[in-house]
Amino acid sequence: MPAFNYIGRDASGTQVKGAIEAADSTMVAEQLSRKRIIPISIESASKATDAVASQNIDLNDLLGFNQVTLDDLIVFCRQMYALVKSGVPILRAIKGMAESSTSVKLKSALNDISSQLEGGFPLSTTLHKHPKIFTPLFVSLVHVGENTGNLDDAFLKLAGYFEREQETRKRIKTALRYPSFVLIALVAALVILNIFVIPTFANMFSKLGADLPWATKMLIGSSNFFLDYWPHMLIASVVGYFSLRNYLRTPSGMYLWDKRKLKLPVVGGVIERSILSRFAHSFAIILRAGVPMTSGLSLVADAVDNTYMREKIMAMRGSIESGESLLRSAVTSTLFTPLVLQMIAVGEETGRVDELLAEVGDYYEREVDYELSTLTARIEPIMIAIVAAMVLVLALGIFSPMWNMMSAFQGK
Numbered sequence: 001m002p003a004f005n006y007i008g009r010d011a012s013g014t015q016v017k018g019a020i021e022a023a024d025s026t027m028v029a030e031q032l033s034r035k036r037i038i039p040i041s042i043e044s045a046s047k048a049t050d051a052v053a054s055q056n057i058d059l060n061d062l063l064g065f066n067q068v069t070l071d072d073l074i075v076f077c078r079q080m081y082a083l084v085k086s087g088v089p090i091l092r093a094i095k096g097m098a099e100s101s102t103s104v105k106l107k108s109a110l111n112d113i114s115s116q117l118e119g120g121f122p123l124s125t126t127l128h129k130h131p132k133i134f135t136p137l138f139v140s141l142v143h144v145g146e147n148t149g150n151l152d153d154a155f156l157k158l159a160g161y162f163e164r165e166q167e168t169r170k171r172i173k174t175a176l177r178y179p180s181f182v183l184i185a186l187v188a189a190l191v192i193l194n195i196f197v198i199p200t201f202a203n204m205f206s207k208l209g210a211d212l213p214w215a216t217k218m219l220i221g222s223s224n225f226f227l228d229y230w231p232h233m234l235i236a237s238v239v240g241y242f243s244l245r246n247y248l249r250t251p252s253g254m255y256l257w258d259k260r261k262l263k264l265p266v267v268g269g270v271i272e273r274s275i276l277s278r279f280a281h282s283f284a285i286i287l288r289a290g291v292p293m294t295s296g297l298s299l300v301a302d303a304v305d306n307t308y309m310r311e312k313i314m315a316m317r318g319s320i321e322s323g324e325s326l327l328r329s330a331v332t333s334t335l336f337t338p339l340v341l342q343m344i345a346v347g348e349e350t351g352r353v354d355e356l357l358a359e360v361g362d363y364y365e366r367e368v369d370y371e372l373s374t375l376t377a378r379i380e381p382i383m384i385a386i387v388a389a390m391v392l393v394l395a396l397g398i399f400s401p402m403w404n405m406m407s408a409f410q411g412k
Contacts, residue, residue: 006039009037074162095110127142137286137299168274171369194223198220254307258307262306282300294321298317325348326344340364
């Protein structure tokens with residue numbers, strides 16, 4: 001008898017998964033219904049194995065091509081909202097979106113979703129089979145929208161969520177553009193100095209037989225090292241880059257980096273507030289959709305895209321499940337400022353937790369905007385200090401021996 005892998009949710013809303021032997025997927029669904037489990041995904045074990053193998057050899061995924069961007073998801077959500085609100089059937093809407101989509105990967109996913117919809121599966125179940133495109137938060141909101149008859153509102157909320165995320169990313173990229181340009185210019189200047197400028201002066205000083213000061217010896221030594229060992233440095237840089245990237249993909253490496261980047265000078269606060277803004281807005285959307293608080297925290301933990309923060313949020317869920325209030329669990333997590341904790345307390349007292357969480361998200365967004373507006377002003381002194389140090393070393397290294405030779409010549 002064939003085996004089937006399933007993913008579903010039990011009566012408490014917790015995600016469960018496992019394997020069942022049955023004649024077909026219909027029998028699996030009946031067995032799960034008797035266990036009071038709502039099936040989200042039912043897939044043959046052999047097909048799942050083949051799908052994993054095909055994903056592993058997908059060259060486009062390995063190279064980062066054909067990725068579904070935030071722009072693609074925003075357009076998809078906006079158009080689905082308009083189509084569903086106009087009364088267009090879901091199957092026809094998905095087929096129309098597949099024909100008009102400019103993303104190859106999204107088009108392929110939508111074609112697969114439409115074929116599954118024709119087989120009688122709910123939309124949320126078909127979306128769940130494409131986790132690289134549709135996150136658990138996305139699938140859960142669609143699932144709630146299907147069950148409450150507010151699917152158009154679910155897509156509208158998702159569109160607003162993705163638009164807010166896109167705006168935040170754009171602001172961060174804009175703020176980092178100037179420092180990145182200055183850093184690249186500094187690296188290019190160092191390369192040019194070590195290859196062309198310093199060797200010329202080194203030849204001149206060696207012909208004159210001048211006694212060189214420490215700064216000049218340091219410059220000549222660094223230039224000689226760069227010229228002699230640049231192939232080794234290039235290979236070491238490439239190997240180090242890929243080794244670091246692979247390490248950061250491991251659970252321990254990802255957790256360590258996610259924790260350390262929140263403490264980075266200058267930009268660490270921006271990253272932390274941006275993540276907390278995403279958490280608050282996501283949690284507010286989930287609660288407004290009617291998802292239980294504990295299940296909502298699990299979904300939001302995956303949406304924050306930070307393993308360190310995810311651990312803190314899952315600890316909050318554990319505290320709530322053990323009987324603690326949201327405020328008490330938030331205090332224990334040490335993620336939030338006293339002002340935000342007061343807002344959460346008011347939300348719990350008045351029964352408006354979702355509204356106050358939305359306010360918390362807006363508060364963190366304003367904090368991010370302020371941090372980004374002053375980012376250049378805080379980074380600029382560091383850049384000026386680095387440039388000044390380079391100019392000082394160059395001046396001492398190049399002009400000091402020339403001044404010494406001129407003084408010796410005048411003395412003669």
